[in-house]
Amino acid sequence: MLFLVFLNQVLKILMSLLNQKTLKTNVKFKGVGLHNGRMANVCIKSSEPDSGIVFKRVDLKKNNYIYPNFANVSNTSLNTTISNEYGVKVSTIEHLMGALFGLGIDNALIEIDNEEVPILDGSAKEFIENILLVGFEVSNKPIKIIKINKKIEFKDGERFISIEPSKLSLDIDFELKYKNNLIGNQRNKINVYEDDLKEVFNSRTFCLYEDIELIKKTGLAKGGSLDNAIVVNNKKILNKGGLRNKKEFVNHKILDCIGDLFTSGYRIIGSIKCSQGGHYLTNQILKKVFSNNKNFSIIEIQERNLPHTLINRSLLRSIA
Ligand SMILES: [Zn+2]
Numbered sequence: 001m002l003f004l005v006f007l008n009q010v011l012k013i014l015m016s017l018l019n020q021k022t023l024k025t026n027v028k029f030k031g032v033g034l035h036n037g038r039m040a041n042v043c044i045k046s047s048e049p050d051s052g053i054v055f056k057r058v059d060l061k062k063n064n065y066i067y068p069n070f071a072n073v074s075n076t077s078l079n080t081t082i083s084n085e086y087g088v089k090v091s092t093i094e095h096l097m098g099a100l101f102g103l104g105i106d107n108a109l110i111e112i113d114n115e116e117v118p119i120l121d122g123s124a125k126e127f128i129e130n131i132l133l134v135g136f137e138v139s140n141k142p143i144k145i146i147k148i149n150k151k152i153e154f155k156d157g158e159r160f161i162s163i164e165p166s167k168l169s170l171d172i173d174f175e176l177k178y179k180n181n182l183i184g185n186q187r188n189k190i191n192v193y194e195d196d197l198k199e200v201f202n203s204r205t206f207c208l209y210e211d212i213e214l215i216k217k218t219g220l221a222k223g224g225s226l227d228n229a230i231v232v233n234n235k236k237i238l239n240k241g242g243l244r245n246k247k248e249f250v251n252h253k254i255l256d257c258i259g260d261l262f263t264s265g266y267r268i269i270g271s272i273k274c275s276q277g278g279h280y281l282t283n284q285i286l287k288k289v290f291s292n293n294k295n296f297s298i299i300e301i302q303e304r305n306l307p308h309t310l311i312n313r314s315l316l317r318s319i320a
Helices: 002-017 094-103 125-134 198-202 209-217 248-264 279-289 313-319
Strands: 019-023 027-032 039-046 053-057 073-075 081-083 108-112 136-142 144-148 152-156 159-164 170-177 185-191 206-208 230-233 267-275 296-300
Touching: 019 039, 027 125, 094 125, 094 198, 094 248, 125 198, 152 279, 159 279, 170 248, 185 248, 198 248, 206 209, 206 248, 209 230, 248 267, 248 279, 267 279
Parallel strands: 053 108, 144 267, 170 267, 206 230
Antiparallel strands: 019 136, 027 039, 039 108, 073 081, 144 296, 152 159, 159 267, 170 185
8 A cells, every 4th residue: 555655656756747847935045257357147937837948037028038949049158148139138057957857847937137147156066956956847748759750960070960860769879089188088978867967067167278368358257167167278177176076067058058059949859960060050950950940859748658868867866
C-alpha cells in the first residue's frame, strides 16, 4: 500500500514535470553588467502558460517588451543581445536563459531596469540557486518541444556547429581549441536532460589577459573583474582559488550554448556537435533550422507517453 502511494507520488511528479512551469514567486537579482558596467535590477515573475519567456525594460515607459527569439538577436559579439522593432535592447541574456532552460521554466516575465543582465559571478550559479529556492508553479498545459528531423550544419572557417535528430535527448558535444596551453583543447559531451548539470551551471566566463585591453577598446567588459570572469595569463589563472571544475572553460561554452538554444522558444530534442563555436554559430544554426519547416517538428508531450528522460534527473531529485 505504502509502495502504491509512493508510486503515485512519483508519477504525479513526472507528469507535472511534463507540464509547463513558471516560478512560484518573484526572484530578484541585482548586479553590474559585464559589458556596460552599469548596475541593473532584475525581477523574474511568474507568467501564464504559453506566454514563454519575455523581457520587459521597466526603465522605459513604452515599446519595452523584448522577446528572446533567435530572430531578435541583434549582436553576438562576446554576449547575446536581443532587440525589439523599436531598437530597445537587453544584452548578456545567455546565462539567465541557460538557467531557465536547464530548470525547465517555460514561462516567465523578466523585468529589468537597464540594458544588460547582471553578470553576477560569471556563471548561472546564482540564477539556479535562487530559482530553486522559490520553486515552481506547474500548470495543466503540456510542454511543447522542438524535434529536429534533419541534419543541419553551419561552418565558419574551422569553426562549425551541427544539429541532427536524436531519440529523446538533447546532447551537446562541444570542443574548444585554444593556442593558450592552459586552456588548450578541451572537450565535453553532455546530455542536457539526463546529466547533473551543476558543473555546467557553475562554470564562469573567461578571457585571456592579453585580450583585455583590446576588448575594453571596443567598449566591452567595462564591468569585468576577477569576481565575474576567469582571467588566464599564459600558464596562470589570476583568480584566487583557480578553476571550479577541470573543464570549466568548455563547460561555460556549453552553458552559453544551452542559453542561446532557448532563443528557439522551447526545449529541443536533437544532437549538437560544435567546435570553437559561440553565440554567433548557435544563432546561425537556429536560423538555418527554422528557415525550412521540414527541418523540425513541434510536438506536445502528452501524459500517456511519458518520456521521463526529457526531464533532468537532478531537477527531479530537487523537487522530490
Ligand atoms: Zn557566457
